[in-house]
Amino acid sequence: MKRIKKFENIRWEFLGYRLVVMVFILALANCTDFVEVDPPKNIMVSQTVFEDASTVESAMADLYFSMRESGMVSGNYGFTTRMGIYSDELDYYGFDVQLVELYQNQVLPANTEVQTWWSEAYTVIYGANAIIEGVESSSVLEEADRNRFKGQALFVRGLMHYDLVSVFGDVPYVTTTDYRVNSAVSRLPEVQVLERIESDLLMAVELMGNSDIDNMERTVPDHFVAKALLARLYGYMGKWDKAEDMATDLMSVFDLEEELGNVFLKGSGETIWQLSHGELPGNTQEAVQLIIPLIPGQSFAMTDGLLAAFEDGDLRRTEWVDSISDAENTLTLYYPYKYKARFNATESLEYSIQFRLAEQFLIRSEARAHQGNLVGALADLNEVRNRAGLVDVVVHTEGELLEAILGERRIELFTEQGHRWFDLKRTGRAAVALGALKPSWEDTDLLLPVPEGELQANPNLLPQNQGY
């Protein structure tokens, strides 16, 4: 200012004033506040999602949606068809190299179907962990909502790990959303994975036990669903007493449908958990995948072995199986007809059923047999048989009974979530059953390969499963 004064020019002061204003404006220039924006309305920052029960509900919906659309649970890419051809339920008529690999038990570590199962499962697990962490740190949610959401997320986390462990063996058990931890996780021995699943599910039962949700369509998991998975898990682990308890609990609430034709309708009374329908006019993806509308054009059809396994007079053979012939009548193919509608324009009649009571009867039957309660076991088994129009089974030993239960499981649960494959695997019969049928069968085929790219991305996952 001194210098300016020296000019003693009156205009300078005026100019100086303007300059100050200008400098002031420019000084404002780099204000950090200006470039900080609120998040957009269609995107939610994680924290805000967990401030309202309805948005948590939406985050949960993403998990169910993802499970239905892709991955091991889904009707279009899941166990139902894939493990159906991997075992002896379905023949594959298509040309998809990835599926041919599964059909011939020649899966390569780069198989994209298997890769997707792995990555989709962990994507859903991330979502579940985000919800668990989110509701735990939320100070706004009510206690009941918090428990319900956490229980559901724990169930989903358990289910995903259960599916993973059953096809890959040792897998990482992921319980956080931190990508730095998760990108370097190691595989946990199968036994420990099963224990972690058990504790997640038990906690889920406890958290959801008090919740009384209006869930007539059984499309959202509650504590019954967690129990149904626990029963399956205990069977897998050989904890038969606990398996029986769980199944018994469920039988007090659900009843078997009397009519076979109603079992796979969305209003079926024996459904414990089902995934709601996708975009109309779709019904279930299971129906789209399995029903053959035209030859040629078929992808999957029932194997001769499966067809032969039905006893004479089994109503399931007529109610749950259908066939189609080509124009020349030279080829007739049989396909699962549990789900009956590929499309339905106005309203979906069938949902994708994940757990139903018939399985629980067979679990309890097997559990009782293992514990020496042959009468009880037979009663449960016959309950399922009688519904299918079959007479009571006659067995003389525990071994025969177990054989009969497995046979019944093969028929009752055919082409549902790969039950046949997992039965063969857990009872050690896969080599016998498939070795003769599939020329390229090897005993290491009990496990699928961990995706190649994953071993590269995270070397802590090494070594690869044997045989790959």
Place this chain on the structure above:
Amino acid sequence: MKKLSFFVRRICVFLLFYLLLSPLFSRPVMALSSSVAFQEVVSGMVTDVDGEPLAGVTVVVDGSDLGTVSGLDGAFSVMAGPDDLLVFSMLGFQTVSIPVNGRDAVDVVLEEELTQLGEVVLNAGYYTVSEKERTGNIATVKAEVIDKQPVDNPLAAMQGQMSGVNIVQNTGVPGGGFEIEVRGRNFINGGTDPLYIVDGVPFGSQSLGSNDVSRDIVNADISPLNAINPNDIESIEVLKDADATAIYGSRGANGVVLITTKRGKSGKTRFDARFSSSLGRITHFLDLMDTGQYLEVRREGIVNDGFGDFLENPGFASFWPDVALWGDDRYTDWQKVLIGGTAYRNNAQLSVSGGSEGTQFLVSGGFQDQTTVFPGDAKYQKASVRSNVNHRSGNDRFQINLSTSYTHEDNLLPRSDLTFKAYTLEPNAPELYDENGNLNWEDNTWDNPLATLEQKYQSRSRTLLANALLSYSIFKDLEVRASMGYTDYRMDSDKILPSSSRNPSLNLTPQSYSNLTTNASRRSSWIVEPQVQWKHHWDGFGLDVLLGSTFQQQTTSQLVMRGRGFPNNKLIYNMAAAEEVEALNSLDTDYRYNAVFGRVNLNILDRYILNLTGRRDGSSRFGPGRQFGNFGAVGLAWIFSKEGLFSESSLLSFGKLRGSYGTTGSDNIGDYRYLDTYTVTGEDYDGVTVLSPTGIFNPLFGWEANNKLETGLELGFFRDRLFINASWYRNRSSNQLVGIPLAATTGFPELTGNFDATVENSGVELDMRAVLLRTDRFQWSTTFNLSVPKSKLVRFDGLENSIFSDRYVVGKPLSITKLYNSLGVDPETGQYEFEDYNGDGQITFTEDRQWIEDLAPEYYGGLGNSIRWGNLTFDLLLQFKKQLGYNTIRYKAVPGYRGNSSVKLYDRWREPGDMESVQVAASGFVIGAGQGDIQRRSSAAVSDASFVRVRNITLNYSVPGLDGLDVDVYLQGQNLLTFTHYDGPDPEQTINNQLPPLRQFTLGLKIGF
């Protein structure tokens, strides 16, 4: 035409000089007081050789700081002593010194500099610079050139005109978009869109089209730039190097396109009108099979696949209706029917301009109506209104410039582009209409292509651009300015799919099927940029300092909805009538941007020029603590022709060596990417909206950086009649924002972060201009530009494990494609064979695509000629490009599949021993059989797509002898002829499923008075 542009230039130059020099003469009174006793008023007229008065000529009394500028009528008056020397100078004219010799009136005739190069003034964004003194690389296209092209989009007018700027028109459908690359592709993950600045206001060029609505017709690429009427443009400048772009900091990495619109000029009120009509057609039909060839190959394929026995069985007719039912005699050239129409384009422009010395105005309006080559009543209409007002206060201190433009576009098109259908429909496909004039479905054996005409698509865009520039000279050398702008772009589009447009046998009803999809999008932004500029000239030494800051906010919103199920098809446009309405996409983003920038320009003896530019940027696209970044550049120029050594040279009239180095950046990565977020996916589960996790908290990413290095040599010969500008550049882009792959156990496939990968774009560019002949009646000038770009991925750690391993190779350009190496057809089996690179006996996607081709142009350029002979002017622009592109094999490689194809597939392998390049015919029923899919992704699918194109020819006749009335009649041909070996529709865009750019003939009339 010539007169007008001359006038335009004169006024521009006048305005600019007045602006620049006015401070010099702002204190004449003080000067007078000291030497008034010896001086007299000397006045006079300045005219050009034609006797037209020249405005804006600087008149200086030599050796003093006295002077003035001639007025609009060419008159001047200055105080000078009787022995003084008056120096008259003006850009584009030769400077003249005249002794007063005691006279009180001095009339002067200035001769134009014998060159069209002159002192072209370039818009560099925040400042202007003369072409000769620029230190950076700025390419320009002026109104004279833009006016000659009958185009809708400013980018189309730039094609072939500039070195280093590669522009491709994606579709011939009106309203569609363009690809533009300024000096290649810099970023692995980002777009190549440069920053567009219209009259100082950034203009969002990204399409707001939605795939759900407009994918099938314009590839969802609706260029907002269509709203800028090319006739309103005064000049387009493209800033290419660091020196020119660094002042745009984080947004300058892909270059900057500056669009300056026309302004009013003082003088008598002038009316200009222009009318034109164009006829447009497809340039080239593909050579497809006729019915005989098609059915022969088709039957052969069916037999080859073992279905021969079924061929005559009527029960199987529905598998191959083309063979069994449609008859062997029908033939339709579907290209003629579906894309063979004529597109009419009518264009009318009106403008009024004028004003006084202090205030000028321009008001213009345009209307355009365009049809398509498709059947039906598709049309594109555009109306635009623009106004511009300039005002300068009496004391020349305050200046204001206001511009507003509003454009309304209405685009009514079929739902999908019929081009692909035209290339693939069976040549014996049925009649389009039955006897009753209804769509013919031929017993449900085909999908009638004209059904798409019922499935209407329309888009309506409204674009408002407004800007104001205020400036005030605080004192002689200091000016404060504020530039303000507002843009608002709204685009509403919809498409309908009525049940009546589908095959009636499907029994679709409006209630179950009809649907309406709408997209309502809006982008608006405001910007304020206060600036201070201080300029001072000492003896032989000039300093120009600019300091400014930017505040900008841009909000973008989009809502895409679909309604399904209507009571009847008449209600289909009423979303409220839909049974089920779902929101497919809802977007609402806020982008804020803040910066300080500056420039210091030092000019010593008009020979040595140093230009420093810099910017500090803040962007809301980055997380807390990462929002700010610094960018800057240094540019140097040495005008060596002014050195003593060259001063006597008659050959070399101008010589300049220049160089620049600096850093720019890119924040072109989308908004909110640093947040851990949940997004509404548009899906629902059991009625509950799905919220899906879409981002991991990731605050650590920052700017992508782009270092640009350039040197250039500019030479003028024969008093600049020949001017050569050669430059070499090397741009290195690093800190690339890419998705870093994560293990699946994290729940996310990748994390966006700055990756240490480097992409290098280098190249040589050459621009030449020459006045070849010049006499009173005849003038021939020519321009030439050539760009030879090179690109390579210099470094990419961990490429093999990234999702990019399929696409990129270190040491190769980003524009490569990895292909199988086709070895032709095995003469024994008739199947395509490929090189088995890893020798494992299988041809696999990951291992055997080792054949690499680069699809970026090897070189490209343009050659322009302008010949004036009396009242006739003839302009010719040739565009050329040397490149490879996908040929028709890319779309179909196996003969015999249903659907027509290139006649090349007719010469196929038939029996062992045949040496053919096309495999054995197949039916298409055996999925995965044959190697056609591999052939389509092989070296056989890429071939030469180089071309030389007669981009534009204009013949203009100025009707003489009409006093005060300028009338011009012109005939234009756009995209007239193409010389190429390419076998696809158009070598410019080698996409076979979109309408290629059309050939247009235009007849026009211009009237001005």
